Amino acid sequence: MARTIGSYGPKTMEAIRKAGLRLIFEHGYSAMSLRQLAAAVGIQAGSLYNHISTKQELLFDLVQDHINELLRQLDLALLGKQRPAEKLSAFVAFHVTYHMTKKREVFIANSELRSLEPKNYDAIVKLRGAYERRLAEILAEGVSEGVFEVVDIQVATFAILALLTGICTWYRPGGRLTREAIIAAHEKLVLSSVTPGGTASPARTNPARTTPVRKRSRPARSVAPGQQRD
Amino acid sequence: MARTIGSYGPKTMEAIRKAGLRLIFEHGYSAMSLRQLAAAVGIQAGSLYNHISTKQELLFDLVQDHINELLRQLDLALLGKQRPAEKLSAFVAFHVTYHMTKKREVFIANSELRSLEPKNYDAIVKLRGAYERRLAEILAEGVSEGVFEVVDIQVATFAILALLTGICTWYRPGGRLTREAIIAAHEKLVLSSVTPGGTASPARTNPARTTPVRKRSRPARSVAPGQQRD
Amino acid sequence: MARTIGSYGPKTMEAIRKAGLRLIFEHGYSAMSLRQLAAAVGIQAGSLYNHISTKQELLFDLVQDHINELLRQLDLALLGKQRPAEKLSAFVAFHVTYHMTKKREVFIANSELRSLEPKNYDAIVKLRGAYERRLAEILAEGVSEGVFEVVDIQVATFAILALLTGICTWYRPGGRLTREAIIAAHEKLVLSSVTPGGTASPARTNPARTTPVRKRSRPARSVAPGQQRD
Amino acid sequence: MARTIGSYGPKTMEAIRKAGLRLIFEHGYSAMSLRQLAAAVGIQAGSLYNHISTKQELLFDLVQDHINELLRQLDLALLGKQRPAEKLSAFVAFHVTYHMTKKREVFIANSELRSLEPKNYDAIVKLRGAYERRLAEILAEGVSEGVFEVVDIQVATFAILALLTGICTWYRPGGRLTREAIIAAHEKLVLSSVTPGGTASPARTNPARTTPVRKRSRPARSVAPGQQRD
DNA sequence: AATGAATGAGATTTCATTCAT
DNA sequence: AATGAATGAAATCTCATTCAT
Incomplete structure (x- = not known):
């Protein structure tokens, strides 16, 4: 036919x-x-x-294009923001919005990294690192200015990203809440989560770790999103 | 032979x-x-x-056994806790600890739901709902007592679970931080995130939603963890 | 490649x-x-x-196409035949000829019914019934006109079909006998078999059968050709 | 367990x-x-x-024991019978009765010959030949005495066996007819089928067959019951 | 740029058979 | 004489990929 x-x-x-x-x-x-x-x-x-050209290339292109676009738009969203809290708000609003709009791309970019061949995997993880670094830097800046308080910046970065990225597993247009409400809900959660106060003390690092870090037993490219890189 | x-x-x-x-x-x-x-x-x-008996049964058994154990241990961990903040602390500590110990089971139970056949999927989602409800009830209790503040309980439940579950994508024993530090970091983030204060207003629900909710166009069992059920 | x-x-x-x-x-x-x-x-x-599409479909198609063709050609062969004896002769000649020409199709259609899945089995048995009915009607007509005599029409139908169909288990082109001889041999046997005369009395039906007919203990679709349907 | x-x-x-x-x-x-x-x-x-010892041996034993028993009982049933018609009646009655009683054994012995390994196949076909010969001899005797008339003894033997053996594909105890009625129906058919009279002329043998008989293209043990052996 | 038919590898699952216990 | 766990081969069927048309 x-x-x-x-x-x-x-x-x-x-x-x-x-x-x-x-x-x-x-x-x-x-x-x-x-x-x-x-x-x-x-x-x-x-x-x-x-x-x-191949099934693998299709995946790689989808993921790569998504992350490039994500980075490009993030930088636009942060443009002109000055104070850490302002930046964090903008980050959250952008991230949530983007994830609601492109939940499939986002989900795939997080869950199918392990399906990438090593070369492709490395390229994507590098790009993803740039995105994570934007958030880590905002947090670090806020902490050093005393407006944020976290136990550990790395952990907080991963945790906040996980929190925000979770949206694409349940969001559906036309659901109970407006987009604005969803954004507001997440802004509240994230901004509060790093607000100073409470009893938390700075993280103690692991005293047991005197031996050199072992090579990981599983392939470097297995799971998403934040490989233990600390 | x-x-x-x-x-x-x-x-x-x-x-x-x-x-x-x-x-x-x-x-x-x-x-x-x-x-x-x-x-x-x-x-x-x-x-x-x-x-x-089949590959599918193996997956189902692994996931089911995990969720049953998770629920059982959660109830033990919450035993005797009274105030919402106390409960939330215990929930976080338990969840993080469990996820560090059983990160594979946890990860699979979250990411492979879509690989379950309809009947198995339904059974697991039901069990998972029980777990989520525990957290939702803690939040609701705290909100009604005025000790917590969230824009929307459902969203907060999903967001906190996503935040906490993120651990199993990067945690590796013998990393930079002690377990206690990791737990502390997450307690700080979660407890702060629902602390009253800030500018957040209660969520406006979607005025556009006047028509009956459409049937989803993709299979009900596609992705984890929180299908839009609100 | x-x-x-x-x-x-x-x-x-x-x-x-x-x-x-x-x-x-x-x-x-x-x-x-x-x-x-x-x-x-x-x-x-x-x-x-x-x-x-599947092995099963291949079998079904082979059997179905065969039976459709068989029916089509039978009706052509009977066209214009008036008296029962004439019809029976034509039936035998056609059946034997067809079975010599397509012995594989015929054999499979008889012996592999049990290999058909229920839905396919049902479809074929229905078609086969139409073929058997042609013969049964010829016999019935002959009996009512007094030119044939059988103890039981149903049994005679099955028996004659079995007799004729047996050919495809031994016929091979180029054997000892011509096709015409083989046809003649079968015409003699079949036509004589229903000739009136001899000592046979009409069949007594089973007096023991007072209870309703039991459901068969084996699957309805097990063997060919004539399931006990009387 | x-x-x-x-x-x-x-x-x-x-x-x-x-x-x-x-x-x-x-x-x-x-x-x-x-x-x-x-x-x-x-x-x-x-x-x-x-x-x-093996699956194959199980089949072989079932088939062999059946055929031995069949032969043994046939000889008992023919004991003391003198005239061809008497013998043929006894043969039919015995055959039908036996097939109603042991329809599974009979069916298997006819349909699963092709599943026998060559050595086993040969053994069984030899035994079966003895059974067929009993009928062929009865027919030959009747023909030479002028009480039977057939176009070809070999063909008649195969045809009558096929007719009689067909029973085991539809017979079920407790059906519409008594055993006696079924036997009577078959006696009528078979005895009439070889009754002299009618227009049939003796079979012409195949004039085309001047070349030596070809080796069969398919394995000698493929189908049941009567391999072309003429 | 699309089709349809091919490949060779590999998927899950079943098979007859073996044998230590 | 039965079990339960193993083997190695083979079953049906699917896969990504190729390429003449």
Whole structure:
């Protein structure tokens, strides 16, 4: 049979990316077959190869494009913000908004890192590091100015990112809350979480750790998002 | 010919579960092949079927046993705690500790729900709901006593769980921080996050939502942890 | 790598059907492996799935197409025949001829019904019933006109069909007898078998059968050709 | 778990044979797994090997014992019969009765010959030949005495056997007809079928067959019951 | 740029059979 | 005589990928 409507010409690549995002989001990268993907696009499996080079490259492109866009927009969102609290607010608002808009991209970029081949994995983790560093720097600045208090900056960075990223596992447009309410809820949680006060004392580092850090027993690229890099 | 070398006897099942946990954690359920699993155990692929009935059942058992244990231990940890703040502290300490001890089980139970067949998925989601409810009730109690302040209890529940569960993606024993420090860091973040004060106003619900809630377009069982159920 | 040698193009499906017929005839459906079949066709086992959807579907299609063709040709053969004896002669001649020509299809359609899944089984048995009814009606007509005599029409129908169908277990082209001789031999047997005369009395029905008919203890779809339906 | 009731001691072998008969009758030899068989008996698959040597031997024993018994009883049934018609009546009555009583054994012995390994196949076909010869001799005797008329003795032998053997595909105790009625119905059909009269002329043999008989293209042991041996 | 048919590897699962206990 | 756990082969079927058309 000839090709079906909706799959013709230069729009096919875009249809592949879109269907790929959805299918990987729903089933995971290795559970998604290229036949499934092709069917969703309305073409035969072999025809995919007119547009992608391999399944792996499709994943890599989706993830890479997402992270680049994320970084680009984050920098726009932080533009002109001065004080740490202001920056943190902007970070939260941006992150939440972005995750509500692009929950599939975000989810995949977090959960399918382990499906990337080593070279691709390294490239993505490097990009992701840049994003995390933005938050870590905001926290560090706030702590050094005395407006934030955390037990450990690294832990707080990971924890806040996890908190914010959690959205894409449950958010659905048209749910009970408005976007603004969801953003507000997260701003409250995050800003309060680093507010000074309470009984917390600074973290003690591990005295047991006198031997050199062991090589990890599992492949460096196994799980997302924050590999223990401290 | 009968068996020559390799694992034997009643320990095999335990070895399968252990290797299964590790491999699913590292590669994901559908990326783990039973050949791999058998090799890790030291038997032939077909021999797995003396111990499991299907690959799917293995996943289900691992997840179910984990959640049952999690619930059981949580209730022990909360025993005798009275005030909401006390309960929340205990919840955080328990959750973090458990996640550091059993990070693989926890990670799988969160990330592989979508790999469960509908019947199994439903059973697990039900169990998980019981766990989430424990936290939601603590928050609700604190809010009604005026000791906690959140914009929205549901959102706060999901956010705190996401924050806490994030640990199992980066924690590794023997890292820079002691367990106690990690627990303390999370207690600070979580307890502060719900501390009254700040400018937050109560969540406005979505005025746009006048039509009945649509059926979701993707399978009900796709992603973890908190399906939009509000 | 793509294909190198072997069958190609639109002829493959026909080759699969032909080889499938032969292999099922020789070894039986469940004893025929798809590897064998693929080897007979000259392709890889997996390549079969470009042409068939499952092994079961292949069997079903072979059987269904055969029975449809059988019915179609039978009706042609009976066209214009008036008297019962004439009809019975035509039936025998047609049946024997067809079974000599398509002995594999015939044999499979009779012996592999039990290998059909329930839904497929039901469909085929229904078609087969139509064929059997043609014969039963000829006999009934002859009996009511007094030109045939049988003890029981149902039993005679089954018996004559069994007699005629037996051919496909021993016929081989180029054997000792001409086709015409084989047909003549069967016409003599069948026509004589229902000729009036002899000592036979009408069948007594079973007096022991006072209780309702029990459900059969084995699956309704086990053996061919005539399930006890009286 | 220990062994279940009904499977203990010297009765196990009998249970295996009985369950084996049923399962092969219902599903066919190669579709019956030894695990199924063991389950039907109430033991583990491995335990079968305390009683049988291989799956193939089980089939062979079932078939061989059946045919031996068949021959033995046939000779008893023919004892003292003098005239051909008397003999043929006795043959039919015996055959039908036996097939109603032992329809599973009969069916298997006819349909699973192709599942026998060459050596076993040869042994069984030899035995079966003895049985067929009994009928062929009765017919030949009747023909030479002028009380029977057939176009071809070989064809008539096969056809009558097929007719009679068909019973085991539809007979079920407690059906509409009494055993006696079924026997009577078959006696009428068979005796009439060889009654002299009618227009049939003796079979012409195949003039085309001038070349030596080709070797059969398929394995000598493929199908039942009457290989073309003329 | 799409199809349809192919490949070779590999997926999960079942099989007959073995044997220490 | 039974069990339970093992083997190695093979079952059906799916996969990513290739390529002549």
